[in-house]
Amino acid sequence: MPKTVHGLAAALPLANVDTDVIMPKRFLITITREGLADGTFADLRFHDDETPRADFVLNTHPWHEARILVVGDNFGCGSSREHAVWGLVQLGIRGIIGTSFAGIFYDNARKNGLALPIVSPEVRDQLMLAASHEDGANYTIDVENRVIKHGEAELPFEMDDATQTAHLEGRDDTLNSLEFADAIRKFESRLGERQRVRVIQ
Amino acid sequence: MSRTLYDKLVDAHKVCDLPDGDMLIYVDFHIMNEYTSPQAFSGLDQKGLSVWRPEAHLSVVDHVNATRQRDPHDAASKLLIDNLEANCKKHNIAFYGLGDRRQGIEHVVVPEQGLVAPGMLIACGDSHTTTYGAFGALGFGIGTSEVEHVLATQTLRYKRLKTMLVNIDGDLAPGATAKDIIMKVVQVVGAGGANGYAVEFSGSAIRSQEMSGRMTICNMAVELGGRAALIGADEKALEKIKARAHSGTLDFGGLEWNSDPGAEYDTVFEINAADIAPIVSWGTSPDQSVPVDGSVPAETEGMTPKAREALNRALGYMGLKAGQAMTDIEIDSAFIGSCTNSRIEDLRAAASILKGKKVAGSVNAIVVPGSTYTRLQAESEGIDRVFKEAGFDWRPESGCSMCLAMNDDIAMDGERIASSTNRNFEGRQGRGARTHLMSPEMVAAAAIHGRIADVREFLSEGAE
Known part of the structure; x- marks a missing residue:
């Protein structure tokens, strides 16, 4: 994971964009993580006959090359499906700037190197306005310093320490946590017999 | 501490x-x-x-x-x-x-x-x-x-x-x-x-x-x-x-x-329970809801442009007009199921509304018990017969089914569903499908009337 995300930003002002809209269920019947780019925002991007919808921002010039989204409140609400994040990343999105994200979506993004800077409503509105200009706007999300750079401006964002570290180190959480196996075993050794779930097969 | x-x-x-x-x-x-x-x-x-x-x-x-x-x-x-x-x-x-x-x-x-x-x-x-x-x-x-x-x-x-x-x-x-x-x-x-x-x-x-x-x-x-x-x-x-x-x-x-x-x-x-009436969603987010005897919201003067746009987008998707009475909204389908409302208690409650009634001719009504045990329990209580006699399709297998339409229970474009589920998102129950969230009792009432209905009508009937 790079320490910065730089690129063209597209404005997606809708509030409460849920994971059903980000990744409709017909793309979920899969056992791999791949092949989800076409599914991302499919109902917003394509007509029934799979031709692109001219009214969707990512189908228009210059935003078909967007790497960053500026979004409405409560982005990623609803289902836990990580497919939504996989699809966004496969579509080329590397950062999503918003005021609030649903918890599971936020954690899923971190696991996949998708940066989600949280900004104030004022900053979001400012960035959304600039991103909507017909020439487009390029932003740099500087994860290390927790600022979004736009021209001369440096706008602060929130990101908790652990998420920031995960982005900067690009580590595998599962392998990293196994380094604490002794602590897990110690915890387990303190559990009573009836605190150890054993599911009947 | x-x-x-x-x-x-x-x-x-x-x-x-x-x-x-x-x-x-x-x-x-x-x-x-x-x-x-x-x-x-x-x-x-x-x-x-x-x-x-x-x-x-x-x-x-x-x-x-x-x-x-x-x-x-x-x-x-x-x-x-x-x-x-x-x-x-x-x-x-x-x-x-x-x-x-x-x-x-x-x-x-x-x-x-x-x-x-x-x-x-x-x-x-x-x-x-x-x-x-x-x-x-x-x-x-x-x-x-x-x-x-x-x-x-x-x-x-x-x-x-x-x-x-x-x-x-x-x-x-x-x-x-x-x-x-x-x-x-x-x-x-x-x-x-x-x-x-x-x-x-x-x-x-x-x-x-x-x-x-x-x-x-x-x-x-x-x-x-x-x-x-x-x-x-x-x-x-x-x-x-x-x-x-x-x-x-x-x-x-x-x-x-x-x-x-x-x-x-x-x-x-702090919420006062007495202020809680039977509620129905009208929009495409679960917070877009009104009491069932209310009406589809309209633009108000103090509304921000963003709120106005969100309202109009939801109304457009749902095919509704501002000010329309909720109980005037006709439904195509009724669905009772999901991890929210498919337990035996939910099935009993819906059956108490359906007993001796018929689903309106135009409505496709489905009930999917929350688990195989729940289904067997319901069948032992005769609840399946109440649903079937009313015209519901009593499903023999259990699952999430039409709550999120990942199986073959996919609503059609424009299909309007009274649903005991949890999400009324765009496309949730099928591309273009229109979901109205409500209690299983209210789904039963809507199925009978062929339109969104106030379950309290049925309660007063029972009391007479």
Whole structure:
């Protein structure tokens, strides 16, 4: 994971964009993580006959090359499906700037190197306005310093320490946590017999 | 020092602090389904990892399976189901598949099997895992990468949430149910209002709810953004999980799983139960709802341009006009099911409205019991006959079905559904499908009238 995300930003002002809209269920019947780019925002991007919808921002010039989204409140609400994040990343999105994200979506993004800077409503509105200009706007999300750079401006964002570290180190959480196996075993050794779930097969 | 129930649960499961500021928390029990787990298992394989404690996991088939018949309706869903079974076999994990009497919607199956108890920490790759808060257990949804993490380590990396208390005192108005309580809470707090919070419910209106209703309330706490929902343990919670398959094997404590008197919360909401009427959603977010005797909202003067745009987009998608009475809205379909409202108590309540009535001729009415056991229980009580005689399609298999349309129960473009489910998102029940969320009793009433109906009409009939 790079320490910065730089690129063209597209404005997606809708509030409460849920994971059903980000990744409709017909793309979920899969056992791999791949092949989800076409599914991302499919109902917003394509007509029934799979031709692109001219009214969707990512189908228009210059935003078909967007790497960053500026979004409405409560982005990623609803289902836990990580497919939504996989699809966004496969579509080329590397950062999503918003005021609030649903918890599971936020954690899923971190696991996949998708940066989600949280900004104030004022900053979001400012960035959304600039991103909507017909020439487009390029932003740099500087994860290390927790600022979004736009021209001369440096706008602060929130990101908790652990998420920031995960982005900067690009580590595998599962392998990293196994380094604490002794602590897990110690915890387990303190559990009573009836605190150890054993599911009947 | 006084602690909230949430903090007690987190403290009791903390394994250690991590250098990056997170902590590791121990997962007592983990549930998987066939659609959010495949890539977790393949992740284990790629990293050469094994399952830390196989006996602490359960897999249930529920999201993609057909409910008209047992056999998968297509090759793709069969692949997901077979893949889960093979993964469970390989790693020696319990698998409740099609044809198993214990199969059903995961969040209906778990309490039925006595696999939840006050004081437990339960994770699952499904956002509605908040359901277990009804028992004073900490349950929450996780993504597939976290499913892999739990499989490999029996823990999760975790950041403590802020706490929100929603206190609801008083008696509910006639016709109002647990579903209406949570729909009201979503309305008051907003669809993202509890992002970053664990939400505890308290007050006499919560205490007076049976466990089924409490599960409905905690289930939909995720629709306000709550990453966890909680209700303090009481005798009702302990009673509900007695004499179940696993209950004798588990003991995490009992009534101590409550917030201490004087515990402080970051945010508090007070709601008067008497103000809660039967509620119906009109829009495409669960907080876009009104009392059933209300009307579709119209633009108001003080509205921001953003709010106006959101309103008009939702009205356009839903094919509704501002000011239209909710009870004038005709429906095409009625669906009773989902982890929110498909338990035996929900089926009994809907059947009490349907008894001796007929579904309107134009309505396609479906009921999918929440689990195989629930279906068998309902059939032993004759509830299936009430549904069938009224004209409902009583499904012989259990699963999520039309709640999220991952099987062959997919609504058509423009189809309008009275639904006992949890999400009215665009495209949720099918591309272009229009969902109105409501209680199962209200779905039954709507099915009879062929339009959204006020369940209180049926209550007064019964009283005469």
